Amino acid sequence: MSPQQPGHLDPPLPTLSEAHMTSTPTTDPDWWRQAVVYQIYPRSFADSNGDGIGDLQGIISRVPYLAELGIDAVWLSPFYPSALADGGYDVDDYRDVDPRLGTLDDFDQLVEALHGENIKLIVDIVPNHTSNRHEWFQEALAADKGSAARDRYIFREGDGEGEQPPSDWDSVFGGSAWAQVEDGQWYLHMFAAEQPDLNWEHPEVRADFLQTLRFWSDRGVDGFRVDVAHALVKDLSEPFPSKTTLPRQSESYGKHPLWDQDGVHEIYREWRTVLNDYDPPRSAVAEAFVPAERRARYASAEGLGQAFNFDLLQADFEYEKFRQVIEDNLALAEQNGSSSTWVFSNHDVVRHATRYGLPKDPSGLWQDGKAWLLSNGTEPTVDVELGLRRARAATLLMLALPGSAYLYQGEELGLQEVGELPAANLQDPAYFRSKGAEKGRDGCRVPIPWTIGGLSFGFGSGGSHLVQPKWFGAYSVEAQEGDPASTLSLYRRALAVRRGLQASNSLTWVDSEDSVLHFIRPGGWQSITNFGAAPVELPDAAVVLSSSPLEGEKLPSATTAWLI
Incomplete structure (x- = not known):
C-alpha cells in the first residue's frame, strides 16, 4: 500500500469568515466535557536531538503548531522509562521521564508551554501492569515463593507437575498469559511477558498509584487517560476455568474473571477522592472495552468521570450505523451525567483515512480498526482518495457532536497507514508473539512528516525509529500550509468554528x-x-x-x- 494522493481535495473549501474564528479561552473546571484532545505518541512526534526518537523538547518546539491547530488539550502517551517492549506501555518507573525523551525539568517546561497557550495536558497512566524491569518485579524475582514482594504481582504454581502454566489463558498479544521464572512459579501477564500484571488486592499497589496521581497532578497535569481501566481487578478463584468456557471480553458483563470485574470501581472511587482534592479537579478518562451499559460506571462522577466509546471507530461508514451509535451514546451520557467521547484513530488502530478506503470486509474486522489485520504482506487494496474523502466527512461530523473529540497525531494531515514497513523494522509485540501472523500497530506509529523533504521529513536530523515512506512528503505540514483545500486547513478551520459556537450536550x-x-x-x-x-x-x-x-x-x- 503506497498512497500517492496528498492530504487535500480540490478545489478550495468555502472561505470561513473571521466572525467564526474567534477563540475564547476557557477556565471552566468542566473543560473536558466538550474538549478537543490531541493524542501525541511522543516517540513519533518530533525529535530535538537527532537520535531518531521523538522527545519532550521536540514536543515543546511544536507547541505553536498545536496552538494554531486549535486543540484544547494534549493526551501524552507514555513517556516513562521503558525498554519499549510495548511502545512505552511497559513502565519501569511511574514517576520519572525516559532519559531518551528528556527529564522532569523538560516535562515541567512542556506543562508551562502548553498552559501558556491555554492547552491542558492529560497523561497516560498504566495501572494494570508494570514492566519486568520495575524495581518491584526485580524484588519479586529475587524473593522466595509466597513472599510479600511476589504478592504485589500474580504468581501461581504450575499445573500438574508444574511444567504447564496454571491455566490455558491467552495473552492479548498471543501465546500463553503466563510466564515461568527460575524457581518454577508462573506469573500472569495479560499483555507481553515483559508486562507482569499487578495484584490490585495488595494495599501497597493501591497506595503507590495514589501517590503517582498526586505526583503528576502536583506538577500541573490536568488529567489522566487510564490504560485498560477494566482489567485491574481479577477473580483468580481456583480451579481456573478453561479459555473455551470464558465469555467474550466485550460481552462478559462482569462475568469474565480477568475483565470488567465490579470490584474495580472501588479503586476508582479512591482515585476520584484524590483527583477532587485539586482545584480544579483533575479529569480522567477510562479505556475500557466493555458494553455500553457497563461503561457508565467508569464514567460516573464517583469514578473516573469519562470513558472512551469506540463505537464510531468500529462502525462502517454507513448512515444507519453512525445514527445508532450517536443516539445510543448521547442517551448514555445523559443518563450518567458525563459527556460522550468520540474517536476514529489512535495509536492502536489503522488510521481512519486508510480504514475507510478498504474494501468491505465480510468479517467486519478491518472496520473494527485492528491494525494487525493488515498483515502477512496480503494487504487489501486501499482506495486512497475515497478513504480520505470519507475520513474528512466523518471527522467534520464528529466535531459537530456534543462531547469531547479525540484526535490522533497526523490525522489532521490526512495521513495514511504505513503498510509497507519492512519486517526488520517492526517493533510491536503483536507481530513477534504471533510469529508474524499479525503485522501489528507500527503502521500508525511512524513519525509524522513536518517538511516536504529531508532525512526524516522534518521529524529530526538523525532519521526516524520507524521507516517513513517516500510518499510522506506530500502529506507533510509544509506541503499543506497555506493550501485552503488541505486536510490541515480543514481541521484548523473546523476547530476554530467549533470553539466559537455554543457548547451544550444536546442536538x-x-x-x-x-x-x-x-x-x-x-x-x-x-x-x-x-x-x-x-x-x-x-x-x-x-x-x-x-x-x-x-x-x-x-x-x-x-x-x-x-x-x-
Whole structure:
C-alpha cells in the first residue's frame, strides 16, 4: 500500500469568515466535557536531538503548531522509562521521564508551554501492569515463593507437575498469559511477558498509584487517560476455568474473571477522592472495552468521570450505523451525567483515512480498526482518495457532536497507514508473539512528516525509529500550509468554528433522506452528512464549512457540511 494522493481535495473549501474564528479561552473546571484532545505518541512526534526518537523538547518546539491547530488539550502517551517492549506501555518507573525523551525539568517546561497557550495536558497512566524491569518485579524475582514482594504481582504454581502454566489463558498479544521464572512459579501477564500484571488486592499497589496521581497532578497535569481501566481487578478463584468456557471480553458483563470485574470501581472511587482534592479537579478518562451499559460506571462522577466509546471507530461508514451509535451514546451520557467521547484513530488502530478506503470486509474486522489485520504482506487494496474523502466527512461530523473529540497525531494531515514497513523494522509485540501472523500497530506509529523533504521529513536530523515512506512528503505540514483545500486547513478551520459556537450536550435530529444524517445544535448550527451515492439538496442556510467541495447547491457523496 503506497498512497500517492496528498492530504487535500480540490478545489478550495468555502472561505470561513473571521466572525467564526474567534477563540475564547476557557477556565471552566468542566473543560473536558466538550474538549478537543490531541493524542501525541511522543516517540513519533518530533525529535530535538537527532537520535531518531521523538522527545519532550521536540514536543515543546511544536507547541505553536498545536496552538494554531486549535486543540484544547494534549493526551501524552507514555513517556516513562521503558525498554519499549510495548511502545512505552511497559513502565519501569511511574514517576520519572525516559532519559531518551528528556527529564522532569523538560516535562515541567512542556506543562508551562502548553498552559501558556491555554492547552491542558492529560497523561497516560498504566495501572494494570508494570514492566519486568520495575524495581518491584526485580524484588519479586529475587524473593522466595509466597513472599510479600511476589504478592504485589500474580504468581501461581504450575499445573500438574508444574511444567504447564496454571491455566490455558491467552495473552492479548498471543501465546500463553503466563510466564515461568527460575524457581518454577508462573506469573500472569495479560499483555507481553515483559508486562507482569499487578495484584490490585495488595494495599501497597493501591497506595503507590495514589501517590503517582498526586505526583503528576502536583506538577500541573490536568488529567489522566487510564490504560485498560477494566482489567485491574481479577477473580483468580481456583480451579481456573478453561479459555473455551470464558465469555467474550466485550460481552462478559462482569462475568469474565480477568475483565470488567465490579470490584474495580472501588479503586476508582479512591482515585476520584484524590483527583477532587485539586482545584480544579483533575479529569480522567477510562479505556475500557466493555458494553455500553457497563461503561457508565467508569464514567460516573464517583469514578473516573469519562470513558472512551469506540463505537464510531468500529462502525462502517454507513448512515444507519453512525445514527445508532450517536443516539445510543448521547442517551448514555445523559443518563450518567458525563459527556460522550468520540474517536476514529489512535495509536492502536489503522488510521481512519486508510480504514475507510478498504474494501468491505465480510468479517467486519478491518472496520473494527485492528491494525494487525493488515498483515502477512496480503494487504487489501486501499482506495486512497475515497478513504480520505470519507475520513474528512466523518471527522467534520464528529466535531459537530456534543462531547469531547479525540484526535490522533497526523490525522489532521490526512495521513495514511504505513503498510509497507519492512519486517526488520517492526517493533510491536503483536507481530513477534504471533510469529508474524499479525503485522501489528507500527503502521500508525511512524513519525509524522513536518517538511516536504529531508532525512526524516522534518521529524529530526538523525532519521526516524520507524521507516517513513517516500510518499510522506506530500502529506507533510509544509506541503499543506497555506493550501485552503488541505486536510490541515480543514481541521484548523473546523476547530476554530467549533470553539466559537455554543457548547451544550444536546442536538436535534432533522428528518432527511435515509442516507443523510442531519442535526441542529443550540444556536442554530447545523451539520449534514451525505452517506449516499447521489448528491442531495442543502437547506436554505449559509454554508460555513464543508469536508469536500459542494456541487452547486448540493451536498456530494461522502461529504459533511456545517451551516449557520
